[in-house]
Amino acid sequence: MSIETISLSGRKKEVSDKKMTFWESLYLVAIVKGLFITIRHLFTRKVTVKYPEQVRERSKVYRGQHLLKRDEQGRENCTACGLCALSCPAEAITMTAAERKPEEKHLYREEKYASVYEINMLRCIFCGLCEEACPKDAIYLTESKVLVPSQYQREDFIFGKHKLVMPLTQAMQNAQLKNAN
Amino acid sequence: MESSIIIEKSIFIFVIFGLTMLMAMYSTWAERKVAAWLQDRIGPNRAGPWGLLQPLADGLKLFSKEEFLPDTPNKFLFVAGPAISMSVALMTSAVIPWGDKLEMFGRTVVLQATDIDVALLYIFGVLSVGVYGIMIGGWASNNKFSLMSAMRAASQMISYEVAMGLSIIALLMMTGTLSLREIAAGQQGMNWNVFYQPVGFIIFLVCSFAETNRTPFDLAECEAELIGGYHTEYSSMRMGFYLFAEYASMFISSTILAVLYFGAYNYPGMSWALENWGVNAANLIGFGVLFAKICFFIFFYMWVRWTIPRFRYDQLMRLGWQGLIPIAIVNIFITGIVMLWPEIMSALGM
Numbered sequence: 001m002s003i004e005t006i007s008l009s010g011r012k013k014e015v016s017d018k019k020m021t022f023w024e025s026l027y028l029v030a031i032v033k034g035l036f037i038t039i040r041h042l043f044t045r046k047v048t049v050k051y052p053e054q055v056r057e058r059s060k061v062y063r064g065q066h067l068l069k070r071d072e073q074g075r076e077n078c079t080a081c082g083l084c085a086l087s088c089p090a091e092a093i094t095m096t097a098a099e100r101k102p103e104e105k106h107l108y109r110e111e112k113y114a115s116v117y118e119i120n121m122l123r124c125i126f127c128g129l130c131e132e133a134c135p136k137d138a139i140y141l142t143e144s145k146v147l148v149p150s151q152y153q154r155e156d157f158i159f160g161k162h163k164l165v166m167p168l169t170q171a172m173q174n175a176q177l178k179n180a181n
Numbered sequence: 182m183e184s185s186i187i188i189e190k191s192i193f194i195f196v197i198f199g200l201t202m203l204m205a206m207y208s209t210w211a212e213r214k215v216a217a218w219l220q221d222r223i224g225p226n227r228a229g230p231w232g233l234l235q236p237l238a239d240g241l242k243l244f245s246k247e248e249f250l251p252d253t254p255n256k257f258l259f260v261a262g263p264a265i266s267m268s269v270a271l272m273t274s275a276v277i278p279w280g281d282k283l284e285m286f287g288r289t290v291v292l293q294a295t296d297i298d299v300a301l302l303y304i305f306g307v308l309s310v311g312v313y314g315i316m317i318g319g320w321a322s323n324n325k326f327s328l329m330s331a332m333r334a335a336s337q338m339i340s341y342e343v344a345m346g347l348s349i350i351a352l353l354m355m356t357g358t359l360s361l362r363e364i365a366a367g368q369q370g371m372n373w374n375v376f377y378q379p380v381g382f383i384i385f386l387v388c389s390f391a392e393t394n395r396t397p398f399d400l401a402e403c404e405a406e407l408i409g410g411y412h413t414e415y416s417s418m419r420m421g422f423y424l425f426a427e428y429a430s431m432f433i434s435s436t437i438l439a440v441l442y443f444g445a446y447n448y449p450g451m452s453w454a455l456e457n458w459g460v461n462a463a464n465l466i467g468f469g470v471l472f473a474k475i476c477f478f479i480f481f482y483m484w485v486r487w488t489i490p491r492f493r494y495d496q497l498m499r500l501g502w503q504g505l506i507p508i509a510i511v512n513i514f515i516t517g518i519v520m521l522w523p524e525i526m527s528a529l530g531m
Contacts, residue, residue, distance in 0.1 A: 028383070031489060038219050038488045048223040
């Protein structure tokens with residue numbers, strides 16, 4: 001196959017500058033054809049979603065706001081290994097690791113934890129690669145409908161642990177649910 | 182007797198004025214609706230049922246906006262521009278026969294504000310003044326883009342006025358009159374002029390698009406090249422007047438199209454209805470028929486708008502001068518030959 005005949009989409013069209021015939025140059029036939037194409041749309045189904053009353057269904061793989069998980073005992077899963085930051089194509093994640101002290105055993109699951117964990121929401125593209133890279137089941141992209149609320153300062157878009165870590169109450173609820181099952 | 186005629190005509194003029202305004206108002210709504218439908222959307226549906234109160238909401242918004250006056254050398258002309266456009270669009274409705282006649286209160290009421298013998302010339306004369314509104318507004322805006330837009334509108338108007346006039350001549354040769362009432366009356370039953378003058382009709386239709394500044398001939402308004410067009414510097418209701426005038430003139434030109442080529446208020450079976458249902462019923466149906474035809478043409482204007490992209494300026498000029506005008510002239514000759522065919526044959530001794 002020569003390079004001229006290759007067509008990836010299969011819809012390749014040769015450009016031609018042949019002279020139009022008299023009927024073509026009148027455009028009338030083409031215009032009438034076009035009119036029939038547009039009038040057909042008058043009778044097709046409308047795609048509009050009446051937004052406040054009707055909310056469009058989200059896709060099954062929808063990825064919303066990030067969440068740093070706690071386990072059933074309310075301890076943070078994250079060990080600050082940095083794999084999420086490494087896998088992030090937008091380089092939105094930064095973290096600082098710290099060593100767990102003996103009296104903090106009820107707070108963090110492993111000996112190492114993230115003392116600072118920040119996601120720059122102006123950079124994040126919600127690709128979900130952090131979720132896939134995480135070996136500790138710590139970071140998840142939730143189904144939350146709020147993605148990033150609007151702010152006036154750029155600094156407010158850098159989400160720290162206070163916005164990302166799952167609230168303790170929720171962890172407790174999860175634990176209760178698991179026990180009930 | 183005289184005073185009753187004055188009362189009758191003034192009432193009629195008010196009704197027609199109101200009707201034109203109403204049609205212009207709801208054309209803006211219809212335009213948005215048709216645009217939405219042709220693009221698989223729903224369109225305005227928040228203000229009132231089916232968005233029917235949308236024109237009122239738009240009007241309220243336009244009235245309550247700030248009126249901005251640019252630092253222009255002539256403020257009077259700046260204000261006069263939209264007023265000229267509007268009054269010109271409304272003036273033409275005076276000579277249009279909206280129906281045949283009604284028998285009311287023991288007297289015959291002719292459904293026409295005034296029946297002048299040169300109605301067609303009057304319409305052409307008044308319509309061509311319409312470009313002054315755009316021209317003056319564009320010039321007084323003190324903005325070179327508005328001026329360029331106004332120049333485009335003016336040259337476009339001149340070019341297409343010629344072709345329009347020529348296409349009408351063939352029709353005049355056939356009907357032998359300039360009075361719109363007689364032209365309308367001459368198309369009884371299905372003797373619509375469009376069947377005898379199809380080429381003339383197409384030329385007239387294309388020129389009407391150009392005269393009303395509608396797509397594909399809306400070169401006077403062009404966001405990409407001219408910021409907005411002749412109305413860039415206009416705000417609030419002055420801007421609204423320009424838009425309103427466009428819709429009013431669209432209504433009027435649809436009416437002219439229906440009257441000249443599509444049989445006006447005539448419909449098949451009209452003579453039967455006149456005999457059996459009386460003058461009033463038959464002619465009221467006639468008015469309804471004319472109105473339906475007008476609505477179809479208004480819809481057609483919108484339909485075309487969402488089908489054909491805007492012309493380039495040189496394409497526009499070539500179509501006008503090298504396309505439509507020669508075709509119109511050939512059309513005149515062919516009409517003449519067909520009309521004189523028996524005489525030609527006898528002169529040749531055949």
